[in-house]
Amino acid sequence: MKFAYFVLPHIGGTYTVFKQLRKGLAMHGIDVHWLGFGKSNPLVNPEWQSEAAFGTMVEAPEAADEQAQARLVAAAVRNGGFDGIFVNVLTDRVQMNIARYLPANIMRIMIVHNITPGTYAAAVAIKDHVHATIGVSERCRGDLVEKYKFDKERTFVIPNAIDIEPFIGKKRGSRDETGLRMLSLGRIEDASKGVFWLPGIMDKSPASVRLTIAGNGPDLEQLKRKLSHHKERVTFLGAVQPDRIPQLLLDHDVLVMPSRFEGYPMTLIEAMAAGCVPIVSHIQGVTDTIVIDKNSGFLFPVGDHTEAARIISKLNADPAKLASASSAAREAAEQAFTFEGMASQYHHVIERVTTTRPHISAPLDLDDWSFPRGLRSGLRTYVPRPVKNWLRVMRERYRYTPFGSFS
Numbered sequence: 001m002k003f004a005y006f007v008l009p010h011i012g013g014t015y016t017v018f019k020q021l022r023k024g025l026a027m028h029g030i031d032v033h034w035l036g037f038g039k040s041n042p043l044v045n046p047e048w049q050s051e052a053a054f055g056t057m058v059e060a061p062e063a064a065d066e067q068a069q070a071r072l073v074a075a076a077v078r079n080g081g082f083d084g085i086f087v088n089v090l091t092d093r094v095q096m097n098i099a100r101y102l103p104a105n106i107m108r109i110m111i112v113h114n115i116t117p118g119t120y121a122a123a124v125a126i127k128d129h130v131h132a133t134i135g136v137s138e139r140c141r142g143d144l145v146e147k148y149k150f151d152k153e154r155t156f157v158i159p160n161a162i163d164i165e166p167f168i169g170k171k172r173g174s175r176d177e178t179g180l181r182m183l184s185l186g187r188i189e190d191a192s193k194g195v196f197w198l199p200g201i202m203d204k205s206p207a208s209v210r211l212t213i214a215g216n217g218p219d220l221e222q223l224k225r226k227l228s229h230h231k232e233r234v235t236f237l238g239a240v241q242p243d244r245i246p247q248l249l250l251d252h253d254v255l256v257m258p259s260r261f262e263g264y265p266m267t268l269i270e271a272m273a274a275g276c277v278p279i280v281s282h283i284q285g286v287t288d289t290i291v292i293d294k295n296s297g298f299l300f301p302v303g304d305h306t307e308a309a310r311i312i313s314k315l316n317a318d319p320a321k322l323a324s325a326s327s328a329a330r331e332a333a334e335q336a337f338t339f340e341g342m343a344s345q346y347h348h349v350i351e352r353v354t355t356t357r358p359h360i361s362a363p364l365d366l367d368d369w370s371f372p373r374g375l376r377s378g379l380r381t382y383v384p385r386p387v388k389n390w391l392r393v394m395r396e397r398y399r400y401t402p403f404g405s406f407s
Contacts, residue, residue: 024343139285
């Protein structure tokens with residue numbers, strides 16, 4: 001069988017999932033190719049040219065409207081000989097919507113990568129046109145089934161996973177006796193990643209603790225300004241290529257992740273595989289299914305940068321506790337988050353759909369191309385960002401049950 005995975009090569013979790021899924025499903029005789037779409041081609045950049053062998057880029061002319069773009073995507077699926085597609089919610093709305101228009105013989109599997117209302121609204125918009133839906137966390141699947149009435153027999157939870165091989169047997173960098181080496185890794189954006197809480201964490205952490213910030217994003221310059229009074233303790237690396245991430249994690253003691261929301265963070269799993277102890281927001285059904293609190297990492301209530309700093313201070317003063325958590329994190333990652341296990345679960349879903357071929361809505365006519373409500377801008381677009389951020393914190397705090405104090 002041959003599947004298209006709708007994504008463009010980029011630094012980020014969605015493409016990392018593709019790479020692991022491609023390797024894993026190949027072991028089951030399933031060929032997975034990325035199928036990218038847009039008006040700019042990432043393959044012109046030298047760092048992505050090697051990925052050309054694993055996918056196809058569909059370039060849209062500048063003058064092409066979205067209906068014309070949809071025809072190009074549909075033709076690429078048809079001409080590529082694909083038996084099925086993986087639709088990633090909200091990576092590209094044309095590629096999402098095309099699921100409603102493809103021929104009936106094309107298997108459609110939707111992957112929901114996040115837990116926001118906007119993500120769920122987009123998933124609802126095409127749910128009647130997909131054979132199966134995969135949520136990347138227990139929270140994801142639970143919300144889809146309980147709140148959005150997805151068929152529980154066709155909705156699955158398959159956590160993301162990584163290739164453990166680059167981390168196995170690798171020695172961690174020697175601990176700096178003067179203080180913790182802390183790392184923030186990923187997209188620098190406050191709405192989801194909570195990066196503007198990093199200055200508060202640094203304000204309340206011991207002066208010996210240093211922070212490395214690796215990544216790029218729309219809030220980078222503002223974050224630099226907010227951390228300017230800690231410039232002697234903070235290093236900005238910019239975007240980091242995937243092949244450098246394992247060593248970067250091995251060279252740091254803890255990963256700090258103050259996110260407001262996550263789907264199933266790959267960075268967290270990679271950190272654990274490197275023995276870089278995670279200190280992360282407690283997002284129920286997501287981070288608490290990855291980290292065993294006070295064992296393989298530490299959880300703090302979303303937005304509580306004081307508690308995050310308290311954990312950092314305790315670990316800074318307790319090398320034995322840090323070493324114990326590092327070992328537990330590596331062991332958990334090596335046992336639970338392998339790409340082979342993830343691919344086996346995807347293979348099970350594909351086999352189930354192949355056997356049962358559940359009923360879905362009839363394909364729509366491309367001549368009548370339109371976007372359903374969930375793929376159009378809604379009222380949430382006009383809610384001010386500070387209000388959205390406050391609501392996100394309250395939502396998680398309401399769900400959050402304290403685990404007790406650090407011990």
